Amino acid sequence: MLRKTALVIITFVLVFWSCNLWAEPAYSLPLIAQTPPPNLITDYSQVSAANRLVDIQSVNRNIRLDIRYATPNNFVNRTLYPVSRCLLRRPFAQRLSDVQKDLETMGLGLMVYDCYRPWSVTWQMWQILPDSRYVGNPARGSRHNRGAAVDLTLVDLRTGQPLEMPTDYDDFTEKAWRDYTGNEPQVRRNSNLLELKMKQYGFEPLMTEWWHFDAQGWERYGLLNVSLDRVP
Ligand SMILES: C[C@@H](N)C(=O)N[C@H](C)C(=O)O
Numbered sequence: 567m568l569r570k571t572a573l574v575i576i577t578f579v580l581v582f583w584s585c586n587l588w589a590e591p592a593y594s595l596p597l598i599a600q601t602p603p604p605n606l607i608t609d610y611s612q613v614s615a616a617n618r619l620v621d622i623q624s625v626n627r628n629i630r631l632d633i634r635y636a637t638p639n640n641f642v643n644r645t646l647y648p649v650s651r652c653l654l655r656r657p658f659a660q661r662l663s664d665v666q667k668d669l670e671t672m673g674l675g676l677m678v679y680d681c682y683r684p685w686s687v688t689w690q691m692w693q694i695l696p697d698s699r700y701v702g703n704p705a706r707g708s709r710h711n712r713g714a715a716v717d718l719t720l721v722d723l724r725t726g727q728p729l730e731m732p733t734d735y736d737d738f739t740e741k742a743w744r745d746y747t748g749n750e751p752q753v754r755r756n757s758n759l760l761e762l763k764m765k766q767y768g769f770e771p772l773m774t775e776w777w778h779f780d781a782q783g784w785e786r787y788g789l790l791n792v793s794l795d796r797v798p
C-alpha cells in the first residue's frame with residue numbers, strides 16, 4: 567500500500583515537472599493578457615494596399631498634433647512611440663478631415679492626441695492600468711490597434727489654444743465620463759460640440775473618455791503590431 571502511494575506521488579511530481587507547470591509566469595498578469603490575439607499582424611507588407619495606414623498630415627495639414635505617447639508626458643510617464651505621427655486607415659482619415667473642414671467654418675479645428683497605436687503599446691498600458699473602461703484589453707486589442715480610433719480635442723483657430731474640456735487628456739476619473747454632470751456649462755458645450763461633430767462624420771463616442779472616438783466600420787480592419795516609424 568505504502569509503495570503504491572509513493573509511486574502515485576512520484577508519478578504526479580514527474581508529470582508536473584516535465585510539463586513545466588510549476589514555472590513562474592513571465593508576468594504577474596492573467597494568462598489571457600500575455601497572449602497576443604490571433605491574427606495580430608506584425609509584418610506590414612501583409613497589409614493590402616487598400617488597407618494601408620495613411621498619415622493624417624498627408625490628408626489634411628490643418629489638423630494639429632499633440633501626440634502625447636511620443637513624449638514622456640503621458641500616464642505611463644515614458645515615451646512609447648519613436649515618432650510623432652497620426653496614422654489612420656484611409657476612410658477614417660478622410661472622415662476626420664471632413665470634421666476639420668466643418669469645424670473651420672466655426673473658427674475651430676481639431677488637435678489629435680493619438681490615432682493608430684501598436685498592439686504592444688496597448689499591452690504596456692495594460693500593465694499600468696488593467697481597466698477596460700480606460701485602456702483597451704490587449705487580449706482583444708484596442709480599436710486604436712486597428713487604425714480605427716482617435717483621441718482628440720478642439721482648438722480655437724484665433725488663439726491656437728485648446729478649448730476647455732472636462733479634464734486633461736487621459737484623466738481616468740469619472741470627471742471624464744460623458745454623463746458627468748459637475749462641469750461648467752461652457753465646458754459641457756465644448757465637449758458636446760466635439761461629440762456632435764464626430765458623430766456626424768461616423769465616429770462613436772466612448773462613455774468613459776470625452777476624448778476617445780471609434781470609427782464606424784472599425785471591425786473591417788485587423789489588429790496591427792507595427793511600429794509607427796515602420797509605416798511609409
Ligand atoms: C488610453 C486611452 N487614451 C484610450 O485610448 N483608451 C481606450 C479605451 C483604448 O485604449 O482603446
Ligand SMILES: [Zn+2]
Binds near residue numbers: 680715716717779
Ligand atoms: Zn483612445
